Amino acid sequence: MKALAVENLEKGFGGVQAVDGISFSVEEGETVGIIGPNGAGKTTVFNLITGFYRPDRGNILFYGKNIAYLPPHRLPRLGIARTFQNLRLFGKMTVFENILSAMLVQGRYNLFSAIFRWTDYFVTESKAEEKARKLIEFFNLSGKEDQSADSLPYGEQRRLELARALALEPKVLLVDEPGAGMNPIEIQGLVQTMKEVKKQFLLTVVIIEHQMGLVMNISDKIVVMDFGEKIAEGTPDQVKKDRKVIEAYLGEEPL
Amino acid sequence: MKFFWEARKVILPAVLVYLVLKAIFGFHLVSGYIEQITLFSFIVILTSLGLNVIYGYTGQFSLGHAAFYGIGAYISAYLSKSLGVESILGFIPVLFLSGVSAGLVGCLIGVPILKLRDDFLAIATLGFGTLVRVILDNSDRFSEILGGSRGFVGIPRITNLELAFFVTVFLILVTRNIIFSRYGLFWRCVKNDELASQAIGINTSRMKLMAFSYGCFLAGIGGALYAHLYTFLHPSNFDILKSIDFLIIVIVGGMGSIVGTIYAGLIWVGFIEGLRIALPADMLDLRWVFIPLFLIGLMMWRPYGLIRKGG
Numbered sequence: 001m002k003a004l005a006v007e008n009l010e011k012g013f014g015g016v017q018a019v020d021g022i023s024f025s026v027e028e029g030e031t032v033g034i035i036g037p038n039g040a041g042k043t044t045v046f047n048l049i050t051g052f053y054r055p056d057r058g059n060i061l062f063y064g065k066n067i068a069y070l071p072p073h074r075l076p077r078l079g080i081a082r083t084f085q086n087l088r089l090f091g092k093m094t095v096f097e098n099i100l101s102a103m104l105v106q107g108r109y110n111l112f113s114a115i116f117r118w119t120d121y122f123v124t125e126s127k128a129e130e131k132a133r134k135l136i137e138f139f140n141l142s143g144k145e146d147q148s149a150d151s152l153p154y155g156e157q158r159r160l161e162l163a164r165a166l167a168l169e170p171k172v173l174l175v176d177e178p179g180a181g182m183n184p185i186e187i188q189g190l191v192q193t194m195k196e197v198k199k200q201f202l203l204t205v206v207i208i209e210h211q212m213g214l215v216m217n218i219s220d221k222i223v224v225m226d227f228g229e230k231i232a233e234g235t236p237d238q239v240k241k242d243r244k245v246i247e248a249y250l251g252e253e254p255l
Numbered sequence: 256m257k258f259f260w261e262a263r264k265v266i267l268p269a270v271l272v273y274l275v276l277k278a279i280f281g282f283h284l285v286s287g288y289i290e291q292i293t294l295f296s297f298i299v300i301l302t303s304l305g306l307n308v309i310y311g312y313t314g315q316f317s318l319g320h321a322a323f324y325g326i327g328a329y330i331s332a333y334l335s336k337s338l339g340v341e342s343i344l345g346f347i348p349v350l351f352l353s354g355v356s357a358g359l360v361g362c363l364i365g366v367p368i369l370k371l372r373d374d375f376l377a378i379a380t381l382g383f384g385t386l387v388r389v390i391l392d393n394s395d396r397f398s399e400i401l402g403g404s405r406g407f408v409g410i411p412r413i414t415n416l417e418l419a420f421f422v423t424v425f426l427i428l429v430t431r432n433i434i435f436s437r438y439g440l441f442w443r444c445v446k447n448d449e450l451a452s453q454a455i456g457i458n459t460s461r462m463k464l465m466a467f468s469y470g471c472f473l474a475g476i477g478g479a480l481y482a483h484l485y486t487f488l489h490p491s492n493f494d495i496l497k498s499i500d501f502l503i504i505v506i507v508g509g510m511g512s513i514v515g516t517i518y519a520g521l522i523w524v525g526f527i528e529g530l531r532i533a534l535p536a537d538m539l540d541l542r543w544v545f546i547p548l549f550l551i552g553l554m555m556w557r558p559y560g561l562i563r564k565g566g
């Protein structure tokens with residue numbers, strides 16, 4: 001079953017065609033890596049899928065439903081969560097609040113329950129708090145619940161952002177360069193975490209990454225982009241040998 | 256009711272404070288003037304709390320808060336005068352209606368202007384504040400009762416200690432309950448990072464509008480209590496300078512701190528009125544030297560407000 005299908009997606013900014021008719025699909029349970037040189041349009045594809053940009057043309061199907069023109073806040077409810085290339089945490093809020101807020105987006109009680117403290121307020125809150133604690137434990141952030149998010153070291157902030165995305169209980173998770181700014185040892189840890197996360201949460205994952213070691217290691221399929229177009233698609237091994245990919249990364253061989 | 260049981264730790268001291276104030280006022284230990292500014296300080300706290308919801312919690316910089324305070328004041332005064340309301344019981348629906356009207360106006364102008372960010376929003380709210388001031392100045396053209404630039408006179412005096420105190424305490428509790436619910440959490444998310452808020456599924460425009468309308472509702476209630484405390488309204492009481500007063504209280508008390516707003520409101524009213532008593536009449540203008548100095552000192556000592564030490 002196709003969890004996500006992108007069809008002929010196009011997006012231009014002024015004179016620049018950032019995404020130029022790209023199509024690919026992601027099977028349920030699969031991990032798909034999107035790679036490509038800087039400026040290839042990878043993040044634009046993410047922003048299109050998650051509703052932050054409106055496509056000029058094309059469709060994005062999530063389990064068959066077209067989500068291409070929905071506002072971004074609708075997507076987590078459907079089951080799509082994302083992280084950002086340059087971390088976007090709620091910096092002045094605590095680790096616990098960062099995760100709790102994502103938990104409570106799905107929690108249903110209205111303003112009057114909140115004001116008059118009706119039963120559904122307590123039920124929803126305590127359930128969400130319990131789940132948040134479990135997630136914090138899973139991501140090795142125990143003991144840091146009450147620290148503000150921006151006081152954490154970089155690697156932990158990355159983990160927290162991932163935890164917050166998973167608090168939405170998504171079906172599809174889009175991860176934008178989780179390895180950015182990490183050293184090889186941290187990358188190793190991240191690979192481990194990503195694999196565990198996938199197993200634990202039964203996720204379909206789409207990942208943008210520059211660190212080849214990371215992306216080749218965890219992806220079932222790789223989509224290679226250059227200048228807004230898809231230039232190759234296949235298993236990591238196929239892609240590594242693809243002529244066009246080598247050209248995009250290393251430049252053409254001189255005649 | 257669960258609401259009151261949950262809040263028993265606040266209500267018990269509040270009742271104690273009320274009894275002490277009641278005794279002080281009952282035995283005429285202080286002048287009527289002090290009594291009046293005590294009630295006024297509750298109104299200031301309530302209205303500032305509204306701005307704290309808008310600015311301190313949700314990060315929407317508003318320079319027009321006094322306009323909503325004024326809308327509440329004028330609507331309540333018009334209603335109670337034209338309906339002949341004189342008792343507290345009759346006044347309560349008027350009070351509620353004035354708050355709701357101010358909230359609705361906030362909601363209506365919030366739809367277009369809350370899309371703006373930071374300084375643009377400041378200019379838009381400033382513009383709205385000026386607009387309201389101009390309308391109030393010319394209000395006698397709509398209805399003679401409103402008085403226009405001559406001021407609205409002859410409002411019945413209904414606000415007493417019980418009303419001002421318990422309405423303020425009740426609304427502080429309501430606000431606290433909202434702040435400590437998912438809505439308060441989402442407001443703070445929006446303030447921290449709007450894009451990330453959308454990414455976790457928060458409808459940011461709705462949350463901003465909700466915080467803005469609720470803050471304006473509180474200002475409207477504050478205005479209605481004010482109108483029936485001083486029995487006289489003048490457009491100049493609701494201009495940009497008044498908005499700045501509320502802004503100062505929010506910043507002095509600390510952005511996103513209810514307790515801070517309460518302290519700052521008391522200190523603000525106490526300081527201005529206290530200096531009026533402490534200084535000889537011919538030096539009264541020196542207040543506007545002392546107050547800025549006090550603010551500069553405070554901001555150097557506690558840049559994040561009275562309550563919080565760090566960011």
